[in-house]
Amino acid sequence: MFRSFTLFVQIWHKIAKIHLFYVSIMKIIMTNLKDKIQNFFKSSAYAVVGASDINYKFGYKCYKCYLDHGYKAYPVNPNCKSILDNPTYNNLQSLPEKCDSISVITPPAVTEEIIKEAIAYGVKNIWLQPGAESKLAVEMATAKGINIIWGGPCLLVELGC
Numbered sequence: 001m002f003r004s005f006t007l008f009v010q011i012w013h014k015i016a017k018i019h020l021f022y023v024s025i026m027k028i029i030m031t032n033l034k035d036k037i038q039n040f041f042k043s044s045a046y047a048v049v050g051a052s053d054i055n056y057k058f059g060y061k062c063y064k065c066y067l068d069h070g071y072k073a074y075p076v077n078p079n080c081k082s083i084l085d086n087p088t089y090n091n092l093q094s095l096p097e098k099c100d101s102i103s104v105i106t107p108p109a110v111t112e113e114i115i116k117e118a119i120a121y122g123v124k125n126i127w128l129q130p131g132a133e134s135k136l137a138v139e140m141a142t143a144k145g146i147n148i149i150w151g152g153p154c155l156l157v158e159l160g161c
Contacts (some may be wrong), residue, residue, distance in 0.1 A: 035159060039147050040125040044072065047092055049114050050105035050132070053083045058129060058156075059105040063151030065161035066103075068132035074099065092121040102153055108134035115140045130154055136155035 046066055052059035059075075063083055066073035074097075076085045078090040089095050092102070102123055104114050111128060115137045118126060126141055128134075128150040141148040155161075 004033045028056070033149070033153065036125075036147050036149050037153070038074055040101050040127055040149060043099060043125065045095075045097050045099045046071055046073040046088045047076050047089075047095060047099040047102040048105065049076040049102055050110070051077050051083050052077055052087075052089065053077075053080045054106075060129075061161065062103055062105055062129060063156055064160050068161065069159050076102075092117055092123070099123070101127070103127045103129060106132050108132065108137070111137045112140070119144050119146070125149075127155055 003050040005018045048059065048063040048066065054060055060083065063073055063075050065072070067084065074095050075086060075088045076091065076095070077083070077088045082088060084138050092099070100123060102114075102118060102125070104111055105128060107116060108131075111132045111134050115126070119140065123146060125147045126149070128137065128148065130152065135149045138148055138150055
């Protein structure tokens with residue numbers, strides 16, 4: 001009986017240590033994520049790559065969310081002429097002003113090409129919206145020191161749209 005109790009206590013201590021380790025790691029991750037999001041929102045203008053003129057698509061909702069919250073945002077989509085009565089731009093280089101932060105709402109294969117363009121353009125912050133993520137895209141941006149947000153948080157949720 002004493003032996004069983006001792007074994008139970010040992011196992012309990014190990015579980016408690018693992019739990020504390022997990023909680024510590026999650027705090028670090030969440031703090032890091034909050035910092036990444038704060039840095040993202042320090043930009044004076046934003047590009048929404050993959051913005052759409054179709055109101056039920058996330059590219060439309062994301063662009064509209066920026067505007068609804070008073071942010072200066074530019075829609076980037078070579079396949080449409082305007083969104084919400086604002087002209088669209090074919091790529092980052094065609095924007096009327098420098099955007100240090102971009103949101104990406106494109107399929108993963110397209111996202112990888114966007115990341116290459118963003119690196120050449122000098123983007124400092126990239127937010128890959130859910131569904132746009134690609135391991136290669138994240139690796140390319142990270143290797144260049146770009147602040148990249150990916151893997152779950154959505155701009156619409158963060159801004160309350």
